[in-house]
Amino acid sequence: MDRLANTVRPYAWGSTTAIPELLGARPTGEPQAELWMGAHPGAPSRIDRGTGPAALSDVIAADPEGELGPEAVRRFGPRLPFLFKVLAADSPLSLQVHPDLAQATAGYADEEARGVPIDAPHRNYKDANHKPELICALTPFTGLCGFRDPNETAELLAALDVDSLKPYVDILHAHPESDALRELLTAVLTADRDAMAETVEAAAHAAERLSALGGPYADAYAAYASLARHFPGDPGVIAAMLLNHVRLQPGEALFLGAGVPHAYIDGLGVEIMANSDNVLRCGLTPKHVDVPELLRVVRFDSGAPAVLRPEADADGEELYATPIDEFRISRYVLTEGAAGHPLPSGAPQILLCASGTVRLRTVRTAETGTGQGPGELTLARGESAYVPAGERVEAAGDGTLFRATVAL
Missing domain, CATH: 1.10.441.10 (Phosphomannose Isomerase, domain 2)
Incomplete structure (x- = not known):
């Protein structure tokens, strides 16, 4: 598993204090609207596996099946199919809708065929994908x-x-x-x-x-x-x-x-x-x-x-059920002294500590061998980690951990 270094997007509607407070950083006075976690080409997270910082998108592109797992690649292609964010709004965002997959595919093909520049202000479809989303409140x-x-x-x-x-x-x-x-x-x-x-x-x-x-x-x-x-x-x-x-x-x-x-x-x-x-x-x-x-x-x-509202299973995972497969989001509310919670493996995942402190530990097995990256990571509030498919991890500590992955 890998600690993530993430980019903050400074959109004008963003709060000047909420994300700095989450990260334990000093506010700059400028709006900080979104903290991006993932491999979106617009602002991919960065990891360091001992050879220097690298964009997570590049790491995945170099070995899609090793990072995402064969089933995720088969279903969603050789890329992480979701973007995970912390969003901090201090003023309203635009009133908007998103197309379904068929509408996006047709709209993108039409604008490409008509030669509408991808960065044209009147362009509607930047890509051929749909954009279902979920927002979970950390504050009112x-x-x-x-x-x-x-x-x-x-x-x-x-x-x-x-x-x-x-x-x-x-x-x-x-x-x-x-x-x-x-x-x-x-x-x-x-x-x-x-x-x-x-x-x-x-x-x-x-x-x-x-x-x-x-x-x-x-x-x-x-x-x-x-x-x-x-x-x-x-x-x-x-x-x-x-x-x-x-x-x-x-x-x-x-x-x-x-x-x-x-x-x-x-x-x-x-x-x-x-x-x-x-x-x-x-x-x-x-x-x-x-x-x-x-x-x-x-x-x-x-x-x-x-x-x-999240529904808990016997292993302590509290799932926010949604009807799509590109993402699956859940949380764990951890208590100090309790046994570690084994996190499901088999798919790529991003883990965010939303409160307190969370300790992540790689569980070694005969199948996984020594694994990649450090065997343990401690995440403070606002910190996050990427876990490639197949790496088994358990979480313990005293805090709230959000888990973003795909539905397989």
């Missing part, structure tokens, strides 16, 4: 996820008492659920920008007033007013009012499948996703919004988002 974490029930959204919008929103309320009452949501989102994103800016301003003032009065939508109104302060006049503020406002407590998670509109607002969490950069934006951003393609990808289904 707020976001928007999926369409709220249209009847409830009609009630929320009507209470704002903004004249220009009343036709939207009528749409929600006049059509079946999916048709109403599609027609309303289309109307919001294609409206005259000057008129929409006035609507956003009026709605934000009303939301701020209603948030102070309490009631079932008070937290949501406060969130929408905050979005308008960050993105004045942005149609995405009204689009956001169609979505569920969600607040996760530490240890709770959300799985975000294809076509589900969402945005993270604030908090610290661990995030895992399939390796892809495919994002279609709905608003809350100065970046390109391709409305026709967005409407093709969005799933116009409503309902309360399913908040995931």
